[in-house]
Amino acid sequence: MRYKKRVMQTEETAPYDVAVIGGGPAGATVAALLAQRGRNVALFEKATHPRFHIGESLLPKNIPILERLGVLDAVKAIGIHKPGAEFVSPDHDSRQCFLFSDALDPNPPHSYQVRRSQFDAILLNNARRKGVAVREGCAVSAIAFDDKTHRLTHEAHDGTTECQARFVIDASGRDGLIARHMEVRQRNKSHNSAAMFAHFKAVPSEAWETPGNIAIYWFEHGWIWLIPLNDGLTSVGAVCMPDYLKSREGPLDEFFFQTLRLCPKVWDHLKDAEAATPIRAAGNYSYSATEAFGERYLLLGDAYAFIDPVFSSGVFLAMSSAELAADAIDKGLDWPKRATRYLRTYQRRIDRGIARYSWFIYRFNTPAMRTLFMGPRNVLGVRAAVVSLLAGDIYRRGGLSWRLGIFRLLFGASTLVALKRSRKWEDRRRRFRSIIMADDEVAERS
Ligand SMILES: Cc1cc2nc3c(=O)[nH]c(=O)nc-3n(C[C@H](O)[C@H](O)[C@H](O)COP(=O)(O)OP(=O)(O)OC[C@H]3O[C@@H](n4cnc5c(N)ncnc54)[C@H](O)[C@@H]3O)c2cc1C
Secondary structure, eight states, X not given: OOOOSOOOEEOOSOOEEEEEEOOSHHHHHHHHHHHHTTOOEEEEESSOSSOOOSXXXXXXXXXXXXXXXXXXXXXXXXXEXXXXXXEEOTTOSSOEEEEGGGSSSOSSOOEEEOOHXXXXXXXXXXXXXXXXXXXXXXXXXXXXXXXXXXXXXXXETTEXXXXXXXXXXXXXXXXXXXXXXXXXXXXXXXXXXXXXXXXXXXXXXXGOSSTTOEEEEXXXXXXXXXXXXXXXXXXXXXXXXXXXXXTOOSOHHHXXXXXXXXXXXXXXXXXXXXXXXXXXXXXXXXXXXXXXXXXXXXXXXXXXXXXXXXXXXXXXXXXXXHHHHHHHHHHHHHOGGGHHHHHHHHHXXXXXXXXXXXXXHHTTXXXXXXXXXXXXXXXXXXXXXXXXXXXXXXTOOSSSXXXXXXXXXXXXXXXXXXXXXXXXXXXXXXXXXXOOSOSEEEEOOO
């Protein structure tokens, strides 16, 4: 990517070891870890924290990472204790509760639900404290990839500046600065979905069986999440099938409430609640880049790939990838001849994690998956393996792969039993593969 803008100032500093684009969980984590290893790191964030972001439900395997970063107490102070996940189906009378304490490795047996404005600010301030040169309100607009150091152009209210770095990390989230400019981002052909969401006030506690859980309610056109947050707020979002989204006629806020009403078990809890934020939508969120790295640059977190929010895996994948990336980059800066090998290992590892979730995500709305989730049996520890997946224990060696293999066999059998309904669902999924909603849309509640 060549920079085209007129550069007004050049930083007088020597090149940074690493420049990070984006101060979300991925960028803030990798920057803090590299600074902790003595690297000279700059981070550019186009927004100013605290800022709204969706993605509030964390996984238990996030907790050791937060501990290693030294921010666990701060997160605990703003978080709601999350012991598990519960599922509600229109075809079943009782809800199904999966507690993290039942996972193959039950440690830690809980996680947290967090307001991302607060959580992301904690992570970014931590990076700053560790010595990262953090610039907020400063968007990277171009990168010139050169032989020895890359040059970044960044724009803030006081003008356009250029700096140099030996290594560049793109952690710009859905913006995916490098992947888009290099045209290596591809839409996920197996999954096409979009979400509408907002924070609500006064959602009654009966919406959850176990306080603190994420509750997932299936309905005819997809599923709806309820995530309890601090200050009496609840994150409410609907992830819908493409044909339903195509049917939208009115403005976003009307469509969102119309959708919530289509799920009576959710609407019962929301009818007296009140939206406390604008209604937002995220479309076309399922994508990945063809490569996670190139010559002294790397794509991290959502800037590399995102599939779907259903397993609340986004922040965990972003932060666990950041740990792997920090290790690969740090070693590669010391041993340039081996850098590609380290980066390849990074990509292999994160691809494995994403693949583990993808199989479940693509089938999440099928009748067979609903049946298995709503009537789980712990034969040979299969239920515990599913809980491990919900807990983010995806890199685990021993016991997980073969149990998930058995789950797949059960899924196949369950599909055959409900063949007619399964075929109907598959037809519905295949019919709409085109863009179904703008990338980002915001509507005030009228
Ligand atoms: C509908 C929905 C619901 C979700 N729910 C969950 C959930 O419950 N749990 C969960 O774990 N995950 C969830 N996710 C996923 C989660 O939001 C992301 O995976 C996570 O935020 C990824 O972190 P990141 O740091 O890679 O990107 P981000 O958090 O998006 O951070 C990227 C940052 O880069 C900045 N940036 C962008 N461009 C530039 C630029 N040019 N220059 C400088 N800065 C720039 C942005 O301002 C932003 O702060 C959800 C996602 C969606 C779409």
